Amino acid sequence: MVTVGDHSRIRVGQSHGMGIDGLTGIPVTIDCDISRGLPGMSIVGLGDAAVVQARDRVRSAVINSGMRWPRSRIVVSLSPASVPKSGSGFDLPMVLGILVAQGEVPAESVRQAVAVGELGLDGTVRAVAGVLPMLLAARQAGFLRAVVPASNLREARRVPGIEVTGLSHLTQLQPWATGALTDERQDPGPTPDDGGHRTPDLSDVAGQSAARRALEVAAAGGHHLWLSGPPGTGKSMLARRLPGILPPLSEPEQLEAAAVHSVAAEKGGMAGIWARVRPFIAPHPSLTLPALIGGGSGRVRPGAVSLAHHGVLFLDEAPEIDRGVLEGLRVPMERGTVNIERVRRTVTLPARFQLVLASNPCPCGAEEAADCRCRAGARDRYLQRISGPLRDRIDILARTGGGRSVNISGTVDSSASVRDRVCAARERTVARLESLRGAGCSGSSGSSGTCTDYGVRTNAGIPGPLLRREFPATDAAMLLLQDRLRHGDLSQRGVDRALRVAWTLADLAEAGRPGVGEVMDAVEMFTGAVGEVGV
Structure with missing residues (x-):
């Protein structure tokens, strides 16, 4: 707290929060000025609507938590002021700055601490997206302590070298800041890896020896794969079993993949990542170009190519996908990254994925041309929706056969044995x-x-x-x-x-x-x- 003159009653408190740009965390300093004037709160520093609306959330959360709210003018500044800030994760550090300004928390105790979290009107601390890359950047910036929502604690604890505490209610903020929070129920230890996560086994697929061999070769070399065959011949089954025969994620790969899912708030895929299983992303054929490569009007949200980073991107019914969307795959397949262009900045997202396409031989799905019921030329036009340049980037083409060519006798290798090879x-x-x-x-x-x-x-x-x-x-x-x-x-x-x-x-x-x-x-x-x- 800084006091300038006894009569001016100017009190300034400082805390630290984290913003995010793409997958890069940005340290943000929050200055809270409490001075004479009509009661109210204003927020400056190039924040979006969620940041500006924090004034109402923060006030209600503080009052409903039984804490003291200043009956004077409050100005909150988020710096660097030239960097756009988005999201609701600045609620908690704003309250922390106010507590410092009121003298309820010593400024020195939070000088090397960072706070991230959204507040409910009743004072509950709610989860925010992107906690993992935020804390990675906080550690790099030299912060030693961090407080996050309790529901984000599991991913936050994956960042080594920084002491992380999870809060479920605003009343725990001051005890944490002063070192008095001792309730272990509010500060659980690291959650073990999800050993219960299971992937489908390759032994479930009957026959299709040629396609199974192509899948194994694709897994061993990291090659892109195109599966073609009539409906019901196991194309989707084979694709969904590819993560089970790929090598487990290494620790750096695990953190990178988890960071993407953290920013996208995709909690469903995190369990597999913590179990070291590579991500499997299978969007609907109606997906748009922003859904594929990423985008958004405010904070950039990763698309399917980034969610599949270090994993598998499966596009079923590929010829049904808009051709312009499919063409968006070409650059990420070559570079391993995707650039989201904005007016004054470019956001780069990782996109090193293994592509698997699946298609029917024609719109009617007939395996043989003689059995096709489509009009003349429809069979050729159907698969010509996948352009030559995109097809040239696919290493392996394999076909799944219908019932007349499937041999279901004998035993087949399991995913474990194939993964060993x-x-x-x-x-x-x-x-x-x-x-x-x-x-x-x-x-x-x-x-x-x-x-x-x-x-x-x-x-x-x-x-x-x-x-x-x-x-x-x-x-x-x-x-x-x-x-x-x-x-x-x-x-x-x-x-x-x-x-x-x-x-x-x-x-x-x-x-x-x-x-x-x-x-x-x-x-x-x-x-x-x-x-x-x-x-």
Whole structure:
């Protein structure tokens, strides 16, 4: 508290809150000035409607909690004033600043503390979105303590190096600030990982050996996959079982994925992330471009490509999705990020996902062209809604067969056994990339620095020039790819993608280098299903 002259009665209290821009937390200083004047509260500092309306929430919450409300003029300033601020998470630090200004909380006790939380009119402390990235930024800014809503405590406790307390009611704020809050029921310990989270098992899928193999190869190399087949042949079942055969999330991946879901207030996906299961996002085919890549008029909300960060983005009935929306996938697939443009700023969101498309052979769903009941040309037009450039970014095309081609006899591998093979293949990939540490992988799609940098640890992420220079197939296999390129069967991007898939096949087979067999299989996976899919 600062007092300027005994007659002016100017009292200024200071506290700290957190704003958020995209996935970046922004420390915000809250100055509360209590001075002579008509009773009232004004808020300055470029806040949105939720911030400005806090004056009514804060006043009612303080009075209804039995706390003293100043009977004078209150001015609250949020700085830096030039940075837009949004959301209701500034309610709690505003009250804390008022308590400091009134001398009820020593200024020194909250100098290295940050507060985040929304207030109900009865004084309850309610959850806010984005607590995880806020506290990551608070720790980086040097704050040692933090208070958050009790319902946000689980994710907040995932941030190491900062002491976090959860509050359920405003009456606990002053005891926390002064160090007198000792009720452990209001400050629970870390919640253990959700060991009860389960993913569907691959053994549930009957038959479809070719599609199952394509799914395993896609998982081992991080490749994008397109499944085509008549309705009811297991395309969605296969896609939903992909997270169960992918390697568990590493700790950095876990925090990144959880931060995206925290900002989006997607609590449903957090349980799987804390269990180290990769996210699985399956939006409805009616989704819009902002729903896919992110956006919003105020605070930017992550879209499906960001919610699927380090996980799987499944687009069922892909030809039914607006073509302009599908085209929005092309840049994130190459860069691993998505930029949301605003008038005076650009928000960058992570979007390193594994894409799985699913489609019927035609609108009527007939497996064979002879059985198709659509009008002439409808079968071709249906799948031409997926453009050539987008299709060229998909490494593997596979087809699921109907009942006449399904063999349901015999046993099939479970997700656990397939995941073991996938993890072993990925370990061989990482070991190979480690051998080139310092060789330089700049210019890769969605990466920077070296191949072993975080985020580029699969065959699908190796940049094309380095792939051809350092990781070629055998001479005979490279001549085969060159011949396909010369005859126009493959584009240059297609050559690189086929070579990446060939390396994944070699890693699965524990081969030292892809040969003609692996390259031919890879080319067939990239182009062999073209006639069947109808592209």
